[in-house]
Amino acid sequence: MPVSVGAIDRTEPKGAQAIHRAMSLLAVVGRNNTHGIRLKELAAQTGLHVATAHRLLNALAWNGMVIFDGFSKRYYLGVQVHALIDATRYGGIQPRLASLMEKLARRMAAVIYAYLPLMNDIISIKRVGSKDTVLHDTGIGDGVRYPLGIGAAGVAILATMPPEQARAIAASNSERYAEYHTGTAAVLQAVRSARQTGYGLNQGVIHNTFGIGTVIRNSRGEVSAAISAVYSVEALGDRRLQKMAGILLREVKAFEPLEFPSA
Template sequence: MRALSDTTDGEKVSRLAERVGLSQPTVHRLLQQLVDEGMVEQDGRSKRYRLSLELFALAAKAGNITNLRDLVRPTLLRLSASINDSLFLLARSGFDAICLDRSEGPFPIRTFTGDIGGRVALGIGQGSFAILAFLPEEEREAVIRYNLPRLQEMHLYDEVMLRAEIERVRAQGFANRNTGLLQGMAGVAVPILDRNGHSVAALSVATISDRLGPDRMPTVIELLKREANAITPRINPFDPLLRRPSRIFGGGE
């Protein structure tokens, strides 16, 4: 089934046998069993086998079907109570990041995204930067090309600085650069990765600068990483919220 998932037009028995290292009769028998179960179908003209739509429908129901926002809500509440600061869940929306949820801490803060439903260009703020840094390379390059002028208008990065910061975030596994645009504010964010190691969202802490000094920062980062890692295996890859998060707020892409 994994071998079939790597094809676009299906595959013949002989080629599948070569790829999986089994004899043609064995592969043919396995394929027939999968066809009988509705997981695989055979094209009548080309005789190639491919995964069926029924399989994808079944996969959509598998595991935890809760959408990302509902899945992460307990995490936000738990972290906010534990570290006594404001927590945010951000997800990618085109070339932007959108705030899907937040849990307020006791300190008055200002953020780039504002309230739930607010958006910001990928690369502005720790949460959106964590998402940008861990996108698949081709998508990351497309975002850089589109967003670089937007970031330059805010005097945040030139291209060299942006790429250097992306590499730094990827190496350390979190984003924590203070741009100085929000005076007195500080933050740190970690990506929420899918099973392929690509970002789908980010957990972000926003607080006053005094509360994210070098003595406290490592503890906060460790808590965020632990929670983000626990979320990864529970993500439903068919969650429509991951593809078009702005629809839940009535906005456009």
């Protein structure tokens, strides 16, 4: 027998206040997701005490709904939010990339990361290592977000853009680059090198790691995602770098195109 609307219990359940507050924080993080937002600003915009906001943000972070960038001290939407978007809009990019990443991890003896471009940033969505790969703590986990130009994948994405667009994005990210002890000039030099070689490099900028990155395109030649192979800084000499970069580019080319259904 159908239940009438009038029969629904509309009393606020116990604990609902915490849920409302957490959702308010999540909404404010979402509105400021391009550049992130600091704790004090979040507290001010939601009317919450800083300690209350911090406690709720920790709970949201534990569940993957927000991430905290320790360099900039800013909060961003977390990997679980993007996973929900991915599941509904993109048809599940992570499973599609799994076979490529597992193959690269085996062949390159590296930790393989996949990223999605997001405004002027990239966000990591998956990490894979082979049984022979030491999954050391690189500090790069699911949902970690970087400004475009930081990391091999971010350099590779910028390198696909027209020079004026890449320069504009690098300029807009200049203050954030300082948090990684680099600058716009160094990023743009890495982008110019990537245009010549076909792959981006990260040489110790992120957590003392060395990365080789490239983009994955769809059938129209547009960038769908990016991927990087990460090593400890000491792990690659010039000859091995050339060999590993060749493997990465060939395997990605064979894997393409990476298509997404329309939203």
